[in-house]
Amino acid sequence: MKTLILGANGMLGQELVRAFSDCDILAWDREELDVTDAEAVRAMCTSARPDVIINAVANNAVDAIEGDPSSAMAVNGAASGTLASAAASISATFVHYSTDYVFDGARREGYAESDAPNPLSSYGQSKLAGEQALLAVAVRHPGWRWYLIRTSRLFGRPAVSPNAKRSFVDTMIALSATKDRLELIDEEVSSPTYAPDLAVATREIVGLQEKRPQGSFPMTPGVYHRTNDGSCTWFGFAKEIFRITGWRGSAVPVPASAFPRPAKRPAFSVLRTTKLPPMRRWEEALAEYLSKISNDEFLISKNP
Numbered sequence: 495m496k497t498l499i500l501g502a503n504g505m506l507g508q509e510l511v512r513a514f515s516d517c518d519i520l521a522w523d524r525e526e527l528d529v530t531d532a533e534a535v536r537a538m539c540t541s542a543r544p545d546v547i548i549n550a551v552a553n554n555a556v557d558a559i560e561g562d563p564s565s566a567m568a569v570n571g572a573a574s575g576t577l578a579s580a581a582a583s584i585s586a587t588f589v590h591y592s593t594d595y596v597f598d599g600a601r602r603e604g605y606a607e608s609d610a611p612n613p614l615s616s617y618g619q620s621k622l623a624g625e626q627a628l629l630a631v632a633v634r635h636p637g638w639r640w641y642l643i644r645t646s647r648l649f650g651r652p653a654v655s656p657n658a659k660r661s662f663v664d665t666m667i668a669l670s671a672t673k674d675r676l677e678l679i680d681e682e683v684s685s686p687t688y689a690p691d692l693a694v695a696t697r698e699i700v701g702l703q704e705k706r707p708q709g710s711f712p713m714t715p716g717v718y719h720r721t722n723d724g725s726c727t728w729f730g731f732a733k734e735i736f737r738i739t740g741w742r743g744s745a746v747p748v749p750a751s752a753f754p755r756p757a758k759r760p761a762f763s764v765l766r767t768t769k770l771p772p773m774r775r776w777e778e779a780l781a782e783y784l785s786k787i788s789n790d791e792f793l794i795s796k797n798p
Contacts, residue, residue: 498542500529501550503655505648509693510548520544523655529573539580546700547581548589554659556617560756563616570620575627582631587639587700594646594684596622599760606766607717615757641699642717644765650689650783666732670741680729680747683762685721688779695720695773719765722776734777738784
């Protein structure tokens with residue numbers, strides 16, 4: 495199974511390379527392919543002819559995008575349609591990732607795969623544009639295998655891509671090393687997601703997992719929500735990080751208004767899954783990650 499992983503140097507991309515290690519992997523990042531170059535994308539499919547294409551490329555600089563939405567639209571929006579069309583043209587299975595930020599956060603019960611998006615930010619709008627571009631290709635190619643996977647609050651081994659954004663977990667560890675008091679937003683409820691767990695979940699969805707949860711595989715093409723189970727505010731997330739690491743400082747809950755940011759965030763964006771069993775709790779995944787990096791400080795300091 496020849497599997498092309500785009501964004502292979504990113505946080506999720508690295509874990510996808512590990513999860514699909516028994517496949518014939520093409521691990522590409524921006525040096526190998528500019529996903530906004532439609533001609534280059536088409537040429538790639540013609541020459542490489544992968545069986546599976548996994549698009550883990552994204553511009554997720556949420557606040558910066560408010561000042562420059564066009565670049566995000568190119569990467570998060572138009573490129574999704576270009577890659578989907580190229581994949582469909584060679585009958586390659588296509589996987590694309592989206593975000594809880596496509597929702598407005600008004601539903602306290604959370605969002606199922608079938609709920610209508612209504613993004614509040616330019617970032618969310620760019621990700622929704624990518625979803626719509628993929629769905630438009632799917633309509634033109636009945637029987638084609640495609641998967642749109644929404645997730646949220648990704649954390650894990652830092653990306654090695656230039657200018658990669660540090661995860662919230664790594665940011666909290668770095669801040670707690672130099673501060674004895676931190677103010678943290680006690681709003682914006684969502685679900686933390688461990689990158690290795692999402693990579694394994696991706697493998698399960700496309701039908702390459704030996705130990706499969708209940709259900710038929712490969713899964714029916716469509717939209718899937720995959721996050722670790724449970725939810726929290728940013729303050730709640732940080733409190734669990736500090737509990738595990740043993741930080742003795744003071745964590746202070748504050749409203750979102752205490753930290754004005756250019757992009758508006760959804761107040762409650764928990765992604766409910768109606769198609770698959772829940773993944774393990776985020777607290778368990780967090781404990782595993784923190785145990786793995788406890789003696790590897792370079793993982794935290796690599797991205798300044």
